[in-house]
Structure formats: structure tokens, C-alpha cells
Amino acid sequence: MNITTLTPDANGLVDWPTLSKTKKAVVTVGGFDGMHLGHRGVIERVVQLAKATKSFSVVIMFDPRPGVVHHYAATHHNSEPGPDFRDTGALTSASQRIRVMRELGIDQVLVVRYSLAFAAKSFRFFLGQLVGKLGMRTIVLGADAAMGANRTGDVKAIENLAQATGVFELDVVGDRGPGYVRVPADIVPQAPLGPGEPADPTDGMTKAELRAWSKDHQGRKVRVWSSSNVRYLLSQGRIKAANQVLGSLHGIEGTVVHGESSGVDRIGFPTANLGQSVEGYIPVDGVYAGWVVDLGKPGQSDELAAPSEEMRLSAHSAWRWPAAISIGTKPTFSEATGINERVVEAYAITDKQLDLYGHMLRVEFAGFLRPQIKFDGIDELKAALAGDVEHTLALTTQAS
Structure with missing residues (x-):
């Protein structure tokens, strides 16, 4: 091409x-x-x-x-x-x-x-x-x-x-797909309040209730198969619904940078932290199940023996792992560190020792797990992360 x-x-x-x-x-x-x-x-x-x-x-x-x-x-x-x-x-x-x-x-x-x-x-x-x-x-x-x-x-x-x-x-x-939906005129990210994939708030509404919802949210009519609808779904944590419209997993990409080292040093969950220049729409804050793909260091694909991008992105690639993904400001640590910027970090579920610093990483989303929560201590956080890993493996195994 x-x-x-x-x-x-x-x-x-x-x-x-x-x-x-x-x-x-x-x-x-x-x-x-x-x-x-x-x-x-x-x-x-x-x-x-x-x-x-x-x-x-x-x-x-x-x-x-x-x-x-x-x-x-x-x-x-x-x-x-x-x-x-x-x-x-x-x-x-x-x-x-x-x-x-x-x-x-x-x-x-x-x-x-x-x-x-x-x-x-x-x-x-x-x-x-x-x-x-x-x-x-x-x-x-x-x-x-x-x-x-x-x-x-x-x-x-x-x-x-x-x-x-x-x-x-x-x-x-005929690209209109399965019809139309209504989305707010101004899409404001809204983190789900509880665990599990959020439902469509308009499901089961009568025509009168839907008109009232549209009026309250200045709803506009868009195609189900539209970028506007996908953007709205991702902004609400409705990953599975977004992926159905996309026909593939929504993904973002960025360079892995050094974070606070709290993941490996304090809780035993080493995470890959993406820098601020992320390509693709970042879903609303929360914890997600999905995959990460190591795309290699920039320029590495030009090397004769380096695996191609196509090889790395294939379904059963050796550079692809299930991952628990966190998006937000890490509330458990932000008060101690003073760092409140929004970050994307992924914990690759693998027995391998991964050194991804400086690599381009693709993060793909399979489903929403839970909202960001401030935990009382390290033990409570570690237990929650262990649960995230278990749920991630269950969801990604089902989706693969």
C-alpha cells in the first residue's frame, strides 16, 4: 500500500x-x-x-x-x-x-x-x-x-x-447499520458508579421518558454506526457496546515511560505507564480488562531481524498479553506524591519479565471492571488488584 x-x-x-x-x-x-x-x-x-x-x-x-x-x-x-x-x-x-x-x-x-x-x-x-x-x-x-x-x-x-x-x-x-440512537449534544465523560459493564440508561424507557431524557441531555439523533456514538459509549465506560460498533477492540497507543515505581516496589504489580502523548480516545476513568501489545521501540521495525508490526498485532502474537488497565489519577497514592495528572497504566498478566520502557505499547479494551476507588491501605489495594486480574483473565479468555 x-x-x-x-x-x-x-x-x-x-x-x-x-x-x-x-x-x-x-x-x-x-x-x-x-x-x-x-x-x-x-x-x-x-x-x-x-x-x-x-x-x-x-x-x-x-x-x-x-x-x-x-x-x-x-x-x-x-x-x-x-x-x-x-x-x-x-x-x-x-x-x-x-x-x-x-x-x-x-x-x-x-x-x-x-x-x-x-x-x-x-x-x-x-x-x-x-x-x-x-x-x-x-x-x-x-x-x-x-x-x-x-x-x-x-x-x-x-x-x-x-x-x-x-x-x-x-x-x-448502505452504511447506516442497525438504526439510530440519541446521545447528548455535549459528551461529558461520566465514570460508572459501580462494578461491571454499564447498561444503556435509555433501555426500557417509554417514548415519553426518552423524550424527557433527550430534553434533559439535549440529545441528538445519530447513527448507531457512527464515530459520535462510539465516542459517547467510551466516555461512559460502555466498552463492549463500543466494540460492537467498531467491529474490533478499541485501542490506544503510546510510549511507555517511567512512573512512580509504586506498582512493583510497593504492591508487586509492575505496570506499564503510557506518557501524555497517547494516540486514540482514552475512555473514562476506571479499571478495565483488555490486552497490551508490545509494538517495539521506534525504528526497531527497520532492523532486519525485528518482528513486523503485523506479527506483533496478530491474535496469538508472542508480544500480546491480557492486561488489567487503570485510567485515572491513582487516588490511593496521589495525596502522598502530589501527582494528580490523568494517567494510563497497564499490568500485563504474564510470567515473563518485561522491560517495556521506551517501547510503543498498544492497549486494547475488552470491558469495564470497576470505578477508581481510594483504598484505605496497601493490603486492600493488593486484594482489589488481584480481583482485577482474575476478572480480566475470565473476560479475555471469553473474548478470545
């Missing part, structure tokens, strides 16, 4: 590459945050059509997310986020999305840095560029897709343009 990063100029123009002078392309366009089942359905259709027509399969992926750029501009005097801007609301980083696209068999990924000038171009101009520059023969979109200035290029407008010009075709994928 080839990956090309493209930055529009000040006028919003992109220097699109010429993929071939003779071979056509089947293209899809979007942010693809989370790579949920709807996204996967669209991309799988691109690959299918490309193989059937002996064309290139192409994904044009926007980064940062378009909605984030427009929101930032609306709150920062029409300026745009800079290169150091961290999108903490993104479910997945660009590299995580590209990894899934590779697994699905895409030939070309064109990563376009989304800008206001680029967004101001009409959908007709944009599609004309794709036909003329990339040799697009078919564009594959989800049923609710919209593009171009003021999002006027919906599937109806694009279909009319395709029929009028005759130079490309539109293929619409």
Missing part, C-alpha cells in the same frame, strides 16, 4: 498525484475516525469494485477531522489548528486508521491536511479534480455522505452530476 500526504496550498488547491496514465481508480473520501463497521463497509466495497474492474483502490482521508477544523475556526477567530494541535476527541490517529485500511486491502491512501481554503471548494470542482488527476471511474460513499463548500455535495447532488457528465459513477453503500 502506498501512502501519500498532501497539503493544500493557500488557495485550497491540492497537487494530486498521477497514479497511472491508463489504469482507473475507485475512490472513497472521508475522515474515517474510528474505522467502525460503517467505514469498513465502504472501504470493503471500494476494494471489491477495484478488483472487479482492475482499478486502483483509493482512500482520500482528511486529517485533522473536518469537524474539528471548523469548530476550531469558529472559536479562534477563523484561524486553523497548527501542526502541534492534539485532537483529543479523535477515536483513532491517522496511522491507526491507515493500518486498518492496509488490512482491508487498499492500494493507495492519500492523506489530505484539511484546511478552510480546501473546504471552500465546491464538490463539483473537487470531483472534477479526482476524475482528471486520479483517473476516478467510481466514487463509493455512505448514504449520508456530504462534501464540498457548505456540504452541498450530498449523494443526490453527486448522482445528478455523475449522470450529467457521464465521466464517473456513484456507488452508495
